[in-house]
Every structure is written in structure tokens, then in C-alpha cells.
Amino acid sequence: KPQPHFCFSDLPTGQQALDSNLSNLIKRNNELETLMGKLIQTCQHVEVNASRQENKLMEECDLLIDIIQQRRQIIATKIKEGKVVRLRKLAQQIANCKQCIERSSSLITQADQTLKETDHARFLQTAKSISERVSMATASSQVLIPEINLTDTFDTFALDFTREKKMLESLDYLTAPNPPGIREELCTASYDTITVHWTSDDEFSVVSYELQYAIFTGQANVVSLCNSADSWMIVPNIKQNHYTVHGLQSGTKYIFIVKAINQAGSRSSEPGTLKTNSQPFKLDPKSAHRKLKISHDNLTVERDETSSKKSHTQDRFVSQGSYGVLGNVYIDSGRHYWEALIGGSTWYAVGIAYKSAPKHEWVGKNACSWVLCRCNSSWVVRHNGKELPIEPSPHLRRIGVLLDYDAGSLAFYDAVSSQHLYTFDVAFAQPVCPVFNIWNKCLTVLTGLPIPDHLESAELQD
Known part of the structure; x- marks a missing residue:
């Protein structure tokens, strides 16, 4: 017989494949054993819980039977007492009637005998007495009549347990x-x-x-967050299907879960994410430079050019100082987001400043202010006199400002295209105020906005 041919070079590879497959089989077998153990444990729990519920059912039904028997005894006693009272009154009335009838x-x-008397003298002798007695008897019987009640036959109550029967059924x-x-x-x-709103199929x-x-x-931390009870704020015992949570951080995204509860237990909703808006604000007319006009709604600032010449050089603007207004x-x-809509202006600055920043000084020229500026065709971010050029779209008309005070960052964006323009990293030491400078035309502020989702995603990725 020909001998089988072995290729020794294949032995390690075949051994490795078998070993790998065996490991996978052992792993899968262990997983199945673990699963089977959990299933057996679940069966035991079902047995225990079913027995507990059966015992509870017997207890509850016995309580219902006791209540029904107690109510039956109480109602039967009331019926007997009502019958006794009525019969006693009727018996007294019957006795009164009988007595009157006998008299x-x-x-x-x-x-009748007096009327049949033929002797006129004897008739007169007895007629007067008899007549008085008949009148008195008639009056006494008339007094007795109002006490008689023939309508109280004990039929003005009902034993109707229809509703209770339906409840029991x-x-x-x-x-x-x-x-x-x-x-x-x-x-x-x-x-x-x-304010969180929710609905429930089992509202009743x-x-x-x-x-x-x-x-x-x-999103990656949602599972771990859901498993950690210490991380949650809890509002219990809510009776409506809505609730307003107060005292939240501005410009912050929160995760919410609603739990519906009754005597049998509770089930929770899928997590929902909602976020607070930014701190709303308006322009402060008292802080505005005298050559700036603030709109009636305190949301638009405009350079008053009625008394100025059309041609200005940068040096003249510098000498005239900063035409600014504060929020x-x-x-x-907290975290805050607002936008500045540029109304045709080619010379402006948008940013923040400390309260201690010098009044009407060019923002960004000191250590107390951080701004994004446009000076005709030049775009820069400026702080403490240092300027760094940036390259936004030449048609930038809407600037988004994202301030995260606690994290120490101030970021600027093209609010239309979502382009990131620049971020200052700042260890804030004082409260800051939104600041707006404008040397021609106007700009309008939009505040109280939620932080756009794309900015949230960008921050989480960073």
C-alpha cells in the first residue's frame, strides 16, 4: 500500500488553526455555560416570585372576603334596625287607631241609642253629654291622623353593587x-x-x-453614567407629565431620564438630551461712546456719522479712541454663546473685557480684553496689544462667540459656515462682559441662544 504523504511544513499551520478553533470553541462553551447558569438562576427566581405572588394573592383575596363579610353584616344590621324602628312606629299608630276606634x-x-230615645225630656238630659263626647273623640282622631306615614315602606334604598362587581371582575x-x-x-x-415633557401609555x-x-x-459616557446613581440629580414624586428644572448652568447640555412608578415597580425612558440657552443680554446705552447710537430695543449699535467727514485715516481713528459699547x-x-450680525461695517471689534478695562480705550490693546477685529481688509485677533492675523471668509457677516468661563476659553466662529476662526485660552480672574466696537455702519447682537450642535460636537472631539 502506498504510504500517506505528509507535508511537514503544513503541520505548524494546521496545529495553529486547530488550536485557535479549539480556543474559540472552549470560549463559546464557557459563554454558554455562563448563560445556562443565568437561565437556571432566572428559573429559580421565577419559582420564588411566583410562589410569593400566589401567597400574596390568597392574602389579598382573604382580605376582600373579610371586607365583604363585614360589610354584609353591617348592612344587614342596618336593615334590621330600620325594620324595627318602622314597625315600632307603625305598631304605635295601629294601637292609637284601635283605641280611637274602640272609643x-x-x-x-x-x-245611636240616644237618638232612638222617644222621651223628649230624657233625650235632652243625655244628648248634651253625648254630643260633647262625640266632638272630643272626633278632634282626638283628627290629631292622630298627621302622625301616620303610609309612604315609608322601607323601599327607598337600593342594594346595587354593579360598580363593585365590575371592579371585582x-x-x-x-x-x-x-x-x-x-x-x-x-x-x-x-x-x-x-422644562421636560413626556408621555406614557400607562398614564392611569x-x-x-x-x-x-x-x-x-x-455619548460614549451615557452607559457608564446610567449605571452610576451618584452622578444624577433626582426629582421624586412628580404627578404631572412635565416638570421644570431650575438652577441649571447656562449653555450646558444635560441628559434626562423619566421613570414611571407604581406599586409593582418602575420602568425608565430612553435618555434624552436637552440644553440650556446662553445668558441673554442687551447693549447697555449708558456704557456707549457718545458718537454711537443704540436702538430702542438695545440690540443694535450704529456709528453716528452725521457730524464726521467721509474720509478718515487709521491714525485719526486711533486718536479718537475706541467707539465701544458693553453688554x-x-x-x-458657565458657557455662553452669542452672535454679532455685521450690518455693512468694515471696521469693528467683537469680544469680551473685564469690568476693570479702561473706558473707551481700544479693546485688545490691554490685558483686560480679548477681541476679534476687522480694520477694512485686515482681520486680526487681539489681546494685550498683540495681534494675530486670521483668514475668515471675505463675506463674513455673522460672528459667533463661544465663552466657556469655567474652562477658560473664548472662541470665535463664522456663524454661517461654522468655520472656526480662533480660540483664546484664558485663566479668567474677574467677571467678563461682552464688548462691541464699531467705527462705521452698524452691528446687531443675538443673545440667549443655545450653543449650536456642531460647536458642541467640536468641543467634545477636542
Whole structure:
């Protein structure tokens, strides 16, 4: 017989493949054993819980039977007492009637005999007495009549347990309510509040809701956050399907979970993410340079060029100082976003400054202010007299400003294209105020805005 041919070079490879497959099989076998163990444990839990529920069912039914028997005894006693009271009154009335009838019958007989008397003298002797007695008897019987009540026959009550029967027929074991759903499209926010709305399919079986919330730090951390009870703020015992949370950080995204609760247990909604808006503010007319005009709604600043010549050089602008106006808030915490709409201006500055920054000095020329500037065709960011050129779109008309005071950052964006322009890293030592400078035309501020989603995503990635 020919001998089998072995290729020794294939032996290690085949051995490695077998070893790998064997490892996978052992791993899968171990996983199945673990799963089977959990299934067996679940079966044991089912047995224990079912026995517990069966015992509880017997206890609850025995309680219902006891209550029914007690009520039957109480109602039966009331019926007996009502019957006794009515029969006693009726018996007394019957006795009164009988007594009156007996007296009346005797008087009728005597009166009848008197009327048959043929002796006129004897008739006159007895007629007067008999007549008085008949009148008195008639009056006493008339007094007795109002006491008689022939309508109280004990038929003006009902034993109708239809509703209770339906309730008993609907008896069933109670299950935990279905998970509620957060309606993000109905939720609203301000700079420090969020009103959460939700719906529930089992609204009538829900005893109360519980709202849980925490700061959202990224989708990857949602699972770990959900498993950590210490990270959540909890609002218990909510009876409506909405709730307003106060005292939140401005410009911050939060994760919310709603739990529906009844006697059988609870189920939680899928997590929902909502965010607060930025701190709203307006321009402060009192802080404006005398050559600037502030609109009636305090949202637009315009350079008053009525008394100035059309041609100005940069030196003349420098000598005239900074035509600026401040926002009417000072910020010392949180995250805030606002936008400046450029109304045809080619010479302006947008940024922030400390309260201690010199009045009407060029912003960015000192250590107390940070700004993005345009000087005709030149674009720079400036702080403490140092300028760094930037290259935004030449048609930049809307500047987004993102201030994260706690993290120490001030970022500028093209709000239309989402282009990142520059970020200052600052260890803020004082409260800061939005500042706007303009040397020609006008600009308008948009405040109280939520931080755009694309900026949130960019920050999380950074």
C-alpha cells in the first residue's frame, strides 16, 4: 500500500488553526455555560416570585372576603334596625287607631241609642253629654291622623353593587408601567431652566414619575453614567407629565431620564438630551461712546456719522479712541454663546473685557480684553496689544462667540459656515462682559441662544 504523504511544513499551520478553533470553541462553551447558569438562576427566581405572588394573592383575596363579610353584616344590621324602628312606629299608630276606634264605636252606640230615645225630656238630659263626647273623640282622631306615614315602606334604598362587581371582575395582578417617552420637541429651555415633557401609555396606572438628570459629557459616557446613581440629580414624586428644572448652568447640555412608578415597580425612558440657552443680554446705552447710537430695543449699535467727514485715516481713528459699547451682563461662570450680525461695517471689534478695562480705550490693546477685529481688509485677533492675523471668509457677516468661563476659553466662529476662526485660552480672574466696537455702519447682537450642535460636537472631539 502506498504510504500517506505528509507535508511537514503544513503541520505548524494546521496545529495553529486547530488550536485557535479549539480556543474559540472552549470560549463559546464557557459563554454558554455562563448563560445556562443565568437561565437556571432566572428559573429559580421565577419559582420564588411566583410562589410569593400566589401567597400574596390568597392574602389579598382573604382580605376582600373579610371586607365583604363585614360589610354584609353591617348592612344587614342596618336593615334590621330600620325594620324595627318602622314597625315600632307603625305598631304605635295601629294601637292609637284601635283605641280611637274602640272609643268611637262605644260613643256611636250610645249616640245611636240616644237618638232612638222617644222621651223628649230624657233625650235632652243625655244628648248634651253625648254630643260633647262625640266632638272630643272626633278632634282626638283628627290629631292622630298627621302622625301616620303610609309612604315609608322601607323601599327607598337600593342594594346595587354593579360598580363593585365590575371592579371585582377586573381584578388582576398589577405590572410595572411601560417606559415613558421624553417629547424633546415639546421641551423648552431658558438660560438656567429646562422644562421636560413626556408621555406614557400607562398614564392611569402610574402613581408618580421620577425625573433624573445630569450634565451630558458625551455619548460614549451615557452607559457608564446610567449605571452610576451618584452622578444624577433626582426629582421624586412628580404627578404631572412635565416638570421644570431650575438652577441649571447656562449653555450646558444635560441628559434626562423619566421613570414611571407604581406599586409593582418602575420602568425608565430612553435618555434624552436637552440644553440650556446662553445668558441673554442687551447693549447697555449708558456704557456707549457718545458718537454711537443704540436702538430702542438695545440690540443694535450704529456709528453716528452725521457730524464726521467721509474720509478718515487709521491714525485719526486711533486718536479718537475706541467707539465701544458693553453688554448689560457680567459673566463669572458657565458657557455662553452669542452672535454679532455685521450690518455693512468694515471696521469693528467683537469680544469680551473685564469690568476693570479702561473706558473707551481700544479693546485688545490691554490685558483686560480679548477681541476679534476687522480694520477694512485686515482681520486680526487681539489681546494685550498683540495681534494675530486670521483668514475668515471675505463675506463674513455673522460672528459667533463661544465663552466657556469655567474652562477658560473664548472662541470665535463664522456663524454661517461654522468655520472656526480662533480660540483664546484664558485663566479668567474677574467677571467678563461682552464688548462691541464699531467705527462705521452698524452691528446687531443675538443673545440667549443655545450653543449650536456642531460647536458642541467640536468641543467634545477636542
